[in-house]
Amino acid sequence: MAEHRQRPRRRGQGELEAQVLSVLREADGPATAGWVQERLGGDLAYTTVITILTRLLAKGAVTRERAGRSFAWTAASDQAGLAARKMRRLLDAESDREAVLASFLTGLGPDDERLLRELLEQSRSEGED
Numbered sequence: 238m239a240e241h242r243q244r245p246r247r248r249g250q251g252e253l254e255a256q257v258l259s260v261l262r263e264a265d266g267p268a269t270a271g272w273v274q275e276r277l278g279g280d281l282a283y284t285t286v287i288t289i290l291t292r293l294l295a296k297g298a299v300t301r302e303r304a305g306r307s308f309a310w311t312a313a314s315d316q317a318g319l320a321a322r323k324m325r326r327l328l329d330a331e332s333d334r335e336a337v338l339a340s341f342l343t344g345l346g347p348d349d350e351r352l353l354r355e356l357l358e359q360s361r362s363e364g365e366d
Contacts, residue, residue: 253281257289258298258312258319267302267309296322 260276261268274286290310293299298319301308314322331337345353 253285253289254293254298254319255316257286257293258314258316261299261310261312262315264311267304267311269304269307269309273310298322 256277257273260273263276264272270283270286270290273290274281274283277286290299290301290308294301294310296319298312298314299310300313301310303309328334328337342350342353
């Protein structure tokens with residue numbers, strides 16, 4: 238009987254990005270891709286880690302600086318910041334911003350709508366200071 242080895246569960250791109258950002262936020266400073274790979278448990282190929290870091294760089298979620306022949310990476314935003322960037326990109330891609338925002342608002346539940354109103358009010362008062 239042939240032995241069947243269980244393959245590791247395949248993670249989605251968003252999940253990998255979140256894990257890489259989390260690891261970078263734990264670093265004491267800029268971190269290499271090898272360091273990130275080790276902290277993720279080593280089951281990801283180095284090239285996969287580089288691909289995720291490069292995607293995050295394109296999204297503005299990480300920065301990088303030269304470190305010898307490679308790069309050292311730093312998280313530029315947390316998970317909430319990354320989600321906010323995605324939302325802005327989607328909004329910027331639409332021609333009718335008002336319709337998109339109106340549709341978004343009508344889809345919010347009462348608690349989220351209240352929270353959004355509080356955040357908008359807080360933002361207005363901070364702008365007056």
